[in-house]
Amino acid sequence: MYEILKDDFFLWLKGQLGQKEILAPRLKEEGYLFLPWDGEELELTGYTNTLKPVKDAFFPQWEALIRYRMDKGKPVQVMGENPATKPLILFGVRPCDARSILLLDRVFNGPKYKDQHYRERRENTFVISLACSEPASTCFCQDLGISPLAKEGSDILLVDLGDKFLALADTLKGEEILQERPFSPATPGSMDKFQALQGVSRQAAAASLVPEILSGELSQVFVLPLWDEIYRKCLNCGVCTYLCPTCHCFDISDETTDTEGRRVRSWDSCMFGNFTQHGSGHNPRPTGKERIRQRVLHKFKYFPENYLAVACVGCGRCVAKCPVNFDIREVLKRLGGCQDDMSM
Amino acid sequence: MDKCIREIRDKAQELLETGQVEVVIGFTAGTLPGKSTPCFITRGEDCKLLVWDEGCKNNLANYLLKEKRKAAIIIKGCDSRSLVNLLTENQLSRDRVVILGAPCPLTEGCEGCQIKSPVIYDYLVSGKAGKTGEDDFHDVKTFARLSPQERKEYFYKEVSKCIRCYACRNACPACYCRECFVENNLPQWVGKSTQLADNLIFHLTRALHVAGRCVDCGACQRACPMGVDLRILNRKMLLEVKELYQFEAGLKEEQELPLNTYDPGDPEPFLAGGGEA
Amino acid sequence: MTCQCEIKNPYLPYQMEILEVVEENPEKDLKTFTLGFLNEADHGTFLYTPGQFAEISVFGTGEAPFGIASSPTEKGIVRFSVKKVGRVTTALHILEKGDLVGLRGPLGNSWPLEKFAGKNLVLVGGGFAFTTLRSLVCYILDEENRKNYGNLTVVYGARNPGQLLYKEELQDWSARPDIDIHLTIDRPVEGWWGKVGFVPAVTEQVVTSSENAVAVVCGPPVMIKFTLPVLKKIGFTSENIFTSLEMKMKCGIGMCGRCNIGNKFVCKDGPVFSMAELEKLPAEY
Structure with a gap:
């Protein structure tokens, strides 16, 4: 465990600007977003989390995967598109989002298939997270057993201790940085403070919102009557999935002129009707019912079965931004047998 | 507004219990402060969960497009205008829907809003809608x-x-x-x-x-x-x-x-x- | 912080030349494309097994997945039969011999040849879903491979003779002693020399034993639906019946998230599944 005076930290961070691009939470009209930082003072007093999730840095909303040229009388020329590989520091990531990076790793950097673009960005990015002290009302990481002080997924996690940060590393890269000045080993006083904070969050993290039934047979979960009810108010827009740090579904389409083309990957959403629609018109998930069921079960059943972790980190973006107040927490409660009100 | 929501609940319950409709589309309490959430009520006794308050912001007319059951819908001024449009454009059949009109519950109305009370309804809930003025754009x-x-x-x-x-x-x-x-x-x-x-x-x-x-x-x-x-x-x-x-x-x-x-x-x-x- | 090892771009296709286009039906909306590798070196790296699929790129339009209709025993080429239904297939149908396309794959699992070894095989196909069954038949009929398998029975049906794929080849197979092939059409047509009747009924007629046998079924959903009970009646267990599924796909490598049925991705865990596996999954396909 290490520590650093806040002023010294920001000086150090500024010093990194020469070699690296730095993205930090910046307040825009619409909310906080990870945007390029060039060293000016960061306004973080009202910062709970960014509006858009951190996945954007590794898996951007759209990017070209390949390019081609179709010149008359010449064979088509096809080239791989090189992802931007500029070394990057992501500062101010919240622990929930940091965890989401580890989950995306399992998808895009699997044992058999690896996504070149994702992986190159991932390897070129150094993640410095900020532990949460005041979660928003929509935050529910602790209901999923995730601590607001968790360092998983961060190269370095900073914990606010007033005039200084306590600093913890979760990677070798992070540990190497912390061993050098201006970071110094944590004083016993700082460690005590951290332990006190941890005690509070550990108590809260006891409960899990993920109900037992989701570990059971799919044939039973799939036919529960709640799927016939909860989907009705959903607009089938992409807010929840686009703002979700772990949703990773995408589309691939070609954008072309007469002589040039690029194959573009763009975020897609299981909430959209045409997501699964065949060329013939047949659609295995024809209504909102099947799509909501897919989203919930993908996060809380299929992903855990395939990748050994729930694909939700409790950041609450989907809860906060859903136009009709569809609240995933209520769905989990109902799956767990709680028959409360009509809000679902 | 108390009287207003009581009327809404009573009417909705009556419509369901007398079999005039199979579902009532309205609002119930949401999970976030200031947000009520659309709901689909099929049992008379659940009508007590209906709310009509500041949080009822969504335009519910939308839901009638997908609703296959005979439905009652609780609407405010602007929703009713959407409904008129949907009827004009033959997207809805008038006899499939019972319209429960209510005055707009938003005290801070939307700028430029002229129609806070429904322009079309089968039942009109009493209560005063906030003031509206000519929209001068x-x-x-x-x-x-x-x-x-x-x-x-x-x-x-x-x-x-x-x-x-x-x-x-x-x-x-x-x-x-x-x-x-x-x-x-x-x-x-x-x-x-x-x-x-x-x-x-x-x-x-x-x-x-x-x-x-x-x-x-x-x-x-x-x-x-x-x-x-x-x-x-x-x-x-x-x-x-x-x-x-x-x-x-x-x-x-x-x-x-x-x-x-x-x-x-x-x-x-x-x-x-x-x-x- | 540089890349430890070179990761290839999984979306970069092989460059292929269309060597031949065959119109398979009178409506001309079903064509077989034979592709050759533009770069000799690529040929050795595209190693596939019957039952796998690949993504064909039509430059200027996009990419779509198709089951591979050729057999790895047919050296130097890869073949696909494509029905014109959507954007990419329409663009592909315009292309001619000599035009270039992209090919990405092979993708997915394959017919479980290791489970088929030493067994009698019953292949049941319908309509234009015969493509990867053709791959399997060609593979088994290859001199090197034939001895590894028992009897080979094929039931293949279509609405009318014009809709049967690979007509010349079917004739050739009919004349061979090492394959028992039954072609059928829905209604009688003058000059038709095969059987008349739906695939499930013909299957019931000609397949008499499930002993030491596995069955493979590929066709339109309704054909599969009525063929399965027939196979069960003959004695095939769910573990010994295999089929191949079609879903809308984009990436083909288990990332884009649209082709899953429960926790299985059709692109990565399929497209080939045993009925026993499918019975554990919801029928969301």
Whole structure:
């Protein structure tokens, strides 16, 4: 465990600007977003989390995967598109989002298939997270057993201790940085403070919102009557999935002129009707019912079965931004047998 | 408002229990402060869960498009205008829906709102809607006074925020195309990126497509997670339609939509040399 | 912080030349494309097994997945039969001999040849879903491989003779002693020399034993639906019946998230599944 005076930290961070691009939470009209930082003072007093999730840095909303040229009388020329590989520091990531990076790793950097673009960005990015002290009302990481002080997924996690940060590393890269000045080993006083904070969050993290039934047979979960009810108010827009740090579904389409083309990957959403629609018109998930069921079960059943972790980190973006107040927490409660009100 | 919600609940319960409808579409308490959430009630006893308060912001008319059961719907002024439009455009059959009209529960009304009480209903819940005034479109007129460069910059800035989640389109009762042009791929009209050009095509086409049908309910802007100012564009179209055709959408059931009909005398100031400007 | 090892771009296709286009039906909406590798070196790296699929790129339009209709025993080429239904297939149908396309793959699992070894095989196909069954038949009929498998029975049906794929080849197979092939059409047509009747009925007629046998079924959903009970009646267990599924796909490598049925991705865990596996999954396909 290490520590650093806040002023010294920001000086150090500024010093990194020469070699690296730095993205930090910046307040825009619409909310906080990870945007390029060039060293000016960061306004973080009202910062709970960014509006858009951190996945954007590794898996951007759209990017070209390949390019081609179709010149008359010449064979088509096809080239791989090189992802931007500029070394990057992501500062101010919240622990929930940091965890989401580890989950995306399992998808895009699997044992058999690896996504070149994702992986190159991932390897070129150094993640410095900020532990949460005041979660928003929509935050529910602790209901999923995730601590607001968790360092998983961060190269370095900073914990606010007033005039200084306590600093913890979760990677070798992070540990190497912390061993050098201006970071110094944590004083016993700082460690005590951290332990006190941890005690509070550990108590809260006891409960899990993920109900037992989701570990059971799919044939039973799939036919529960709640799927016939909860989907009705959903607009089938992409807010929840686009703002979700772990949703990773995408589309691939070609954008072309007469002589040039690029194959573009763009975020897609299981909430959209045409997501699964065949060329013939047949659609295995024809209504909102099947799509909501897919989203919930993908996060809380299929992903855990395939990748050994729930694909939700409790950041609450989907809860906060859903136009009709569809609240995933209520769905989990109902799956767990709680028959409360009509809000679902 | 107490009396108002009591009337709503009683009427809804009566409609369900007498079998006049199979479902009541209304609002119930949400999970976030200031947010009530759309609900679909099928049992009379659940009608006590209905609410009618500040949080009831969504335009519920949307849900009738997908509802196959005979439904009652609780609506405020702007929802009722959307409903009129849907009836005019033959998207709904009037005998499949029982309309429970109620005064708009939003005390801080939306700017420019003229119709806080429903224009169409089977039952009208008592209670006073907040005051409304003549819409003078001063926001649009002020905006129009900016230089073309300033207007362009503002609009580009707003549209650049868009993440193409289509919440605006899906929240809009006027956007009911079976296949939206953004999803059509034969041909593909618009790219799937969030580059300015693609975002512009999406928003401008949508604004044109709902022109003369938009009732300025604000559902699109409320649904937008990125806070894009969509309303300025819609209200510009509203003003255009009002000035060109002396028409405001969704006010009367018998109205014909000006852009769905053709009259040789239609003003055409946007065509070169056409009409009087 | 540089890349430890070179990761290839999984979306970069092989460059292929269309060597031949065959119109398979009178409506001309079903064509077989034979592709050759533009770069000799690529040929050795595209190693596939019957039952796998690949993504064909039509430059200027996009990419779509198709089951591979050729057999790895047919050296130097890869073949696909494509019905014109959507954007990419329409663009592909315009292309001619000599035009270039992209090919990405092979993708997915394959017919479980290791489970088929030493067994009698019953292949039941319908319509234009015969493509990867053709791959399997060609593979088994290859001199090197034939001895590894028992009897080979094929039931293949279509609405009318014109809709049968690979007509010349079917004739050749009919004349061979090492394959028992039954072709059928829905209604009698003058000059038709095969059987008349639906695939399930013909299957019941000609397949008499499930002993030491596995069955493979490929066709339209309704054909599969009525063939399965027939196979069960003959004695095939769910573990010994295999089929191949079609879903809308984009990436083909288990990332884009649209082709899953429960926790299985059709692109990565399929497209080939045993009925026993499918019975554990919801029928969301």
